[in-house]
Amino acid sequence: MRRVAIVGAGMTKFVRRAHETAKELTFEASRLALESCGMKRQDLGCVVHGTAPDAFDGFHMKGEFLLDGSGGFGKPYMRCYVGGGTGVFAPIHGFLHVASGLFDTCLVVCEEKMSSCQPHPQGAFISIFDHTTERPLGPNLLWIFALEMNRYMSVHGIKLEDIARVSVKNKGNALDHPSAQLGEKLTVEQVLQSEIMAWPVHRLMVSPTSDGAAAVILAAEGVAEKLTDKPVWIQGVGWNLDTAYWTNRDLYYPEYVEKAARMAYGMAGIREPSKEINFAEPYDPFAYKELHHMEGLLLCGKGEAPRLTADGVTARTGNLPTCPSGGLLGVGNPIAAAGMMKVCELFWQCRGEAGKRQIPGPPKRGVAQAWGDLMQVGTVLVVGSEKPKT
Amino acid sequence: MSQPSQTPGTALRAEDFSSGRVITVRDRLFTRYAWDAGVAIGRYLAGLRRGVILGSRCPKCDRTVVPVRSFCERCFSALVDEVPLTDRGTVNTFSVTYVTWDMKKLEKPLIPAVIEIEGASKGCGILHLLDPDLDPKTVKVGMRVRAVWKGTRSREGAITDIRHFARLEEGAGA
Amino acid sequence: MIPHVETNQDLRAWPGDIPVEHLYTAGPAGDAALRAMKERAALLGSRCNACAVTYVPARYFCERCFARLNETVDVPARGIVKAVAVVSEDRDRKPLRKPVVLGLVALEGATGVFLHRLGVKKLDQAKVGARVEAVWKPPEERTGSVEDLLHFRVV
Numbered sequence: 146m147r148r149v150a151i152v153g154a155g156m157t158k159f160v161r162r163a164h165e166t167a168k169e170l171t172f173e174a175s176r177l178a179l180e181s182c183g184m185k186r187q188d189l190g191c192v193v194h195g196t197a198p199d200a201f202d203g204f205h206m207k208g209e210f211l212l213d214g215s216g217g218f219g220k221p222y223m224r225c226y227v228g229g230g231t232g233v234f235a236p237i238h239g240f241l242h243v244a245s246g247l248f249d250t251c252l253v254v255c256e257e258k259m260s261s262c263q264p265h266p267q268g269a270f271i272s273i274f275d276h277t278t279e280r281p282l283g284p285n286l287l288w289i290f291a292l293e294m295n296r297y298m299s300v301h302g303i304k305l306e307d308i309a310r311v312s313v314k315n316k317g318n319a320l321d322h323p324s325a326q327l328g329e330k331l332t333v334e335q336v337l338q339s340e341i342m343a344w345p346v347h348r349l350m351v352s353p354t355s356d357g358a359a360a361v362i363l364a365a366e367g368v369a370e371k372l373t374d375k376p377v378w379i380q381g382v383g384w385n386l387d388t389a390y391w392t393n394r395d396l397y398y399p400e401y402v403e404k405a406a407r408m409a410y411g412m413a414g415i416r417e418p419s420k421e422i423n424f425a426e427p428y429d430p431f432a433y434k435e436l437h438h439m440e441g442l443l444l445c446g447k448g449e450a451p452r453l454t455a456d457g458v459t460a461r462t463g464n465l466p467t468c469p470s471g472g473l474l475g476v477g478n479p480i481a482a483a484g485m486m487k488v489c490e491l492f493w494q495c496r497g498e499a500g501k502r503q504i505p506g507p508p509k510r511g512v513a514q515a516w517g518d519l520m521q522v523g524t525v526l527v528v529g530s531e532k533p534k535t
Numbered sequence: 536m537s538q539p540s541q542t543p544g545t546a547l548r549a550e551d552f553s554s555g556r557v558i559t560v561r562d563r564l565f566t567r568y569a570w571d572a573g574v575a576i577g578r579y580l581a582g583l584r585r586g587v588i589l590g591s592r593c594p595k596c597d598r599t600v601v602p603v604r605s606f607c608e609r610c611f612s613a614l615v616d617e618v619p620l621t622d623r624g625t626v627n628t629f630s631v632t633y634v635t636w637d638m639k640k641l642e643k644p645l646i647p648a649v650i651e652i653e654g655a656s657k658g659c660g661i662l663h664l665l666d667p668d669l670d671p672k673t674v675k676v677g678m679r680v681r682a683v684w685k686g687t688r689s690r691e692g693a694i695t696d697i698r699h700f701a702r703l704e705e706g707a708g709a
Numbered sequence: 710m711i712p713h714v715e716t717n718q719d720l721r722a723w724p725g726d727i728p729v730e731h732l733y734t735a736g737p738a739g740d741a742a743l744r745a746m747k748e749r750a751a752l753l754g755s756r757c758n759a760c761a762v763t764y765v766p767a768r769y770f771c772e773r774c775f776a777r778l779n780e781t782v783d784v785p786a787r788g789i790v791k792a793v794a795v796v797s798e799d800r801d802r803k804p805l806r807k808p809v810v811l812g813l814v815a816l817e818g819a820t821g822v823f824l825h826r827l828g829v830k831k832l833d834q835a836k837v838g839a840r841v842e843a844v845w846k847p848p849e850e851r852t853g854s855v856e857d858l859l860h861f862r863v864v
C-alpha cells in the first residue's frame with residue numbers, strides 16, 4: 146500500500162436550515178477543500194461521497210444526485226454509507242482508493258440536509274427498528290440512546306453531572322469554531338435543568354439536527370508533498386460492525402469501536418493509545434457518547450472517561466484534548482458531514498491552523514471516530530504529522 | 536492556508552419560509568410497505584399468540600438467543616431448535632420517555648426497557664415496555680419483571696400480545 | 710434450507726410507512742430562476758464563460774469547471790423539440806383521461822435540453838424537430854414554480 150496524506154480541507158457552516166440546496170452545500174465544501182491546496186476539480190483522480198439515509202434530504206440515489214456538487218462529474222465516483230459512521234467511513238474509502246495505487250488524489254466529501262425532512266428527521270430514523278418485533282411498540286431514536294446511556298451509567302455508577310460536563314465542554318469549545326451552530330457558554334446546572342426528553346437524556350445533552358457539508362483532499366506520497374508543505378498523514382484506519390440483534394449484547398461498552406480502534410492502532414504502530422495519541426475527536430451526538438467512545442478507543446479504562454472529563458484532562462488545555470472542535474454537540478450534526486468535520490479538525494489541529502481552537506504543540510497525532518446504525522458501527526481514523534513507516 | 540473564518544452556508548429562519556422570501560417545494564415520498572415477518576419471526580409470533588416467548592438454541596455456541604432466528608450470527612450455523620423460555624425477566628436498562636418521535640409531548644410517559652428473558656443466555660433480551668402505572672422513580676436496572684399478556688382472544692400473533700412487563704413481586708413466580 | 714410454511718397463520722405481513730415528507734429549498738440560484746418565471750415570465754439561465762455553457766434554469770455552480778456562477782442571462786423561451794413522450798397512465802398505472810405529452814426542448818442559447826409538457830391538439834403535432842415556444846400562466850396564477858410555464862406550443 147502507498148502512504149496517503151490529507152492535503153486540504155473545507156466545510157460549510159452547520160445551520161439548522163440552510164438556504165443552499167444539498168448540491169450547493171456539497172459544492173461549497175468541495176470547492177473550499179480544493180482551494181485550500183490549490184487544486185482544481187480537473188486535477189482529481191477520483192471522488193468519494195459519504196451521505197446518510199436518502200430519506201433525510203428526500204432524494205433517492207442521493208449519491209448520484211449529489212455527484213455534480215461533489216466534483217465527481219465524469220470521474221470514478223463512489224458513495225459509501227454506514228449511518229452516522231459514514232463521516233469517518235468515507236475518508237477510509239478514499240484512503241483505500243489512493244493507497245491501492247489506483248488514484249493519486251481523491252476528494253472525499255460528506256453532506257446532509259436534514260431540514261428537508263418534515264415534520265422531523267426522526268420520521269426516517271423510526272424505520273431502523275425491526276418492523277415486526279420493535280416498531281409496533283412505538284420506539285423512536287431517543288429510546289436507544291436513553292437505554293444505552295442508562296446502561297452505561299448503571300454499570301459504572303456514573304452520575305448525570307459527569308455526563309453534563311461533556312455538553313458544557315463541547316458547546317463551549319464550539320464558540321471558537323467559525324462553522325458552529327450551537328456554541329454556547331453553559332453550566333452543568335443549566336444542562337441538568339434542561340427538559341428531560343427520554344430519561345436520562347436531557348435536551349442539552351443532544352446534538353441538533355443540521356444542514357451542512359465538509360470535505361478533505363487525499364493525495365499519495367510523492368504527490369502530497371507537491372500540493373502542500375504540511376501534509377497530514379493517515380497512519381491507521383479501522384472499521385467494525387456489531388450484530389444488529391442489539392438487545393442480545395451489553396450496551397455499556399462499544400466493543401465494535403474497540404475492534405475498529407485496534408485495527409487502526411495496529412496499522413499505526415500504536416501500543417499505548419492514551420500516551421501515543423495527543424488529541425481525540427470521538428463521536429458525540431449525545432453527551433455520554435463522547436465518554437463511551439473514549440473508552441472504546443482505549444484512551445482510558447472502562448468507566449474512567451467521566452473522571453478524565455471532571456479533572457480537565459479532556460479540555461483543550463488538558464493532556465488529552467477531546468472534541469476541541471466543539472463536536473457534534475456544539476458544531477452541529479449533519480450526520481455524515483459531522484464525522485467529516487472531525488476529520489477536518491484533525492487536519493487543522495495537526496497543521497497548527499485551528500485558530501482560536503488550536504491545541505498547543507501543535508499536536509503530532511490525533512484520532513477521529515464516528516458511530517452509527519443500531520449502536521453498531523465504529524469507524525476510526527488516526528492521522529499525524531509524521532509519515533507512517535510502512 | 537488556514538480554515539477560513541467566514542464559511543459559506545446561509546441560515547434560514549421560520550419567517551423566511553412564512554413570508555415567501557425563499558421559494559420551497561413540498562413533496563411526499565410514496566413509501567407504503569408490507570414487511571414479511573419471515574420464517575423465524577413467524578414462529579416467534581405464533582408463540583406469542585399461545586402466550587409463550589420462544590428463543591433459539593445454538594448448541595455449537597452453547598447459547599440461547601431471543602427472539603427466534605434461523606441462523607446464529609456468531610458461528611453462522613442454521614438454527615433449528617426453537618425453545619420455550621419463561622415470560623419473566625430482568626430489566627437490563629430502561630428509559631422514561633416524554634416525547635414522541637416528532638417531538639410532541641406524551642400525555643403519560645412511556646417506560647421502554649431491554650428485558651433479559653429468563654431461560655435465554657445472560658445478556659439476551661428483548662425491547663418492550665414496562666407497566667406505565669409504575670412510578671418511574673421505583674424502576675431500577677436489575678428489577679425482576681413478568682409479562683402481562685392480552686386475553687387469549689385478543690392476541691393476534693404480535694409483539695403487542697404482551698401488553699407490557701410488570702414488576703414481579705417478591706416470592707411470586709419463582 | 711427454508712422450511713415449508715404449514716399454515717397460513719405463520720404468514721404475517723406488517724403494513725407500515727416511513728412517515729416523512731420533504732420541504733425543499735431552491736437555493737439562491739433556484740430562487741432567482743423561479744422568481745423570474747413568476748415575476749417576468751422569463752427563463753433565467755447561468756452562463757459559464759470558461760466552459761462556454763449556459764445552464765437553464767440558473768445554477769449556483771458549474772459542475773464542469775467547478776466555478777461559482779454569478780452571471781445570469783435571460784434565455785428566449787423557445788426552441789426545438791428533441792424528444793417526445795406520450796404518457797397515458799398515471800403512476801399507479803391507471804389510464805389518464807387525456808394523455809400528457811412531454812418534450813425535451815433545446816432552448817435557443819442554452820446548453821442541453823429543458824423538460825416540460827408540449828401543448829398540442831393532435832398527438833402527431835408533437836414531433837421531434839418541431840419549433841415550439843413557451844405559454845405562461847397569467848401573472849396572478851404564477852407562484853414561482855416550474856408550473857408557471859403551462860407548456861410549450863408548436864409555432
Ligand SMILES: [Zn+2]
Binds near residue numbers: 595612
Ligand atoms: Zn452459534
Ligand SMILES: [Zn+2]
Binds near residue numbers: 772773774775
Ligand atoms: Zn464552467
